[in-house]
Amino acid sequence: MDLKQQNIDNLTSLWHLINRNAGTAVTGNVFDYGIINYSDWPNRLWFKNAPEQTNLNLAKKIISSSTTKITVPYWEINGNDYSPLLENNGFMKILEQVGMSADISKSDFIPSEVTINKVRDERTALLWESLFQKAFKYKIDHKLLLSSYDEVDYLIAYDNATPTGTALMHYSGNEVVGIHSMGIIPEMRRKGYAEKMMHSMLFEAAKKGYGYATLQASEMGKNLYLKLGFEEQFLMRNYTLSK
Template sequence: MIQENIANLTSLWQTVGQSVNAYLSTPEFDICMVNNAEWPNRLWFRGDHNEAQVKLALEQVKAASVKLIVPYWDIYNSGSQSLLERAGFKRISEQAGMGMDLHHPLKQTQPIRLETVRTKAMAVEWEALFSQAFGYRITADLLLPTYPTTAFFLVYLNNTPIGTCALHHTNGSIIGIHSVGIIPTMRAKGLARQTMITVLNQAMAEGFTYAVLQASAMGKGLYLTLGFSEQFVQVNYSLPPDA
């Protein structure tokens, strides 16, 4: 399930990147590089990396027209993250990879609903809400291609938009939950929990039996109380501007 979790995340990046001709695959790593965007600009290795591969990655990141983030998953027990750090990459954030079996619907206590982004106006609203919730942008144009495996949702409390989420699947049993965010003015009301319950119940109704996600420090506690277990740590690296 650890590999499935990581595969779901990288598949999402690949899916979105391919939709705008911004995805490149090499024997050592994959790259998604969308101009005029902050996401999903990533370079990720196909497995554990060695010094030669890090050198190639460094050249790609330095030559890129956008800032590329390099994720590292602590699943190899090799200490190979030190190769990235010696090459000049700096840690910028950490996330917890988490998973959960889906068995029984959870009790929903607030009228949260999800609306699939289908129009330009909805995509622009999603972009604005996401930016408020997370502090960076996913551009509206990336939400509008028809993705058979991916859907972006506006989150509503009654008829008021309060946040965002996205769902992505790579097979019929595992659902990846991404971009769950509540705008600051609506926080501390239990709405993130109720949004997750709505998402999980929808996933179960659609036949998924396992959910995966990558949690920030702020969200990890919530996901643990819902029944998720921590599987691994994802450390995100980037090059300083003067590197």
């Protein structure tokens, strides 16, 4: 199994799903995108094939005409490094992440005492939105959760009755689960909740028969995932167009 490609496919299929349910999905031969003006996410334009200048000109036109901030993620496509082309066309790197994966079928994850509940109604969707915004300083609108919670697991972690953080689990195919949007709210950090959440989520995924987990880690979070058995696969840079 090509886990790098599975990682990327899990991520982009999540963006597709959210955009499709919001009626904003646009697909093309070289790139896909979606713009949701009431949410800070996904709002991505991503290349499926390494772009040429004409493709990039069209992408720049779409981005420039939008009042919503659009992020362009980068990873090498078939060994083609097109990051210089992006940078020469006015794209600025805003965030760097590491694509990581783990074989969870060979690990013994133990569910922790942290309770993890799924979003199932407007009240919990609003709570998830609020907690996520506190953790990450940007907004995923609760309406996107309400339109997709039958297909995506939006999770809220609790210590007794106190919410501690959020996560999102997106299952693609029969073998891969992607862990996304995992964040602990500021006042509950440095208490081990992130590791406890990961143990519980990976335990549930393995119990369902999924063999692999993928994610995209920040530099700050990478060591936790290495500790849990994840391996680095690829570098992912996120760009915006300077206007």
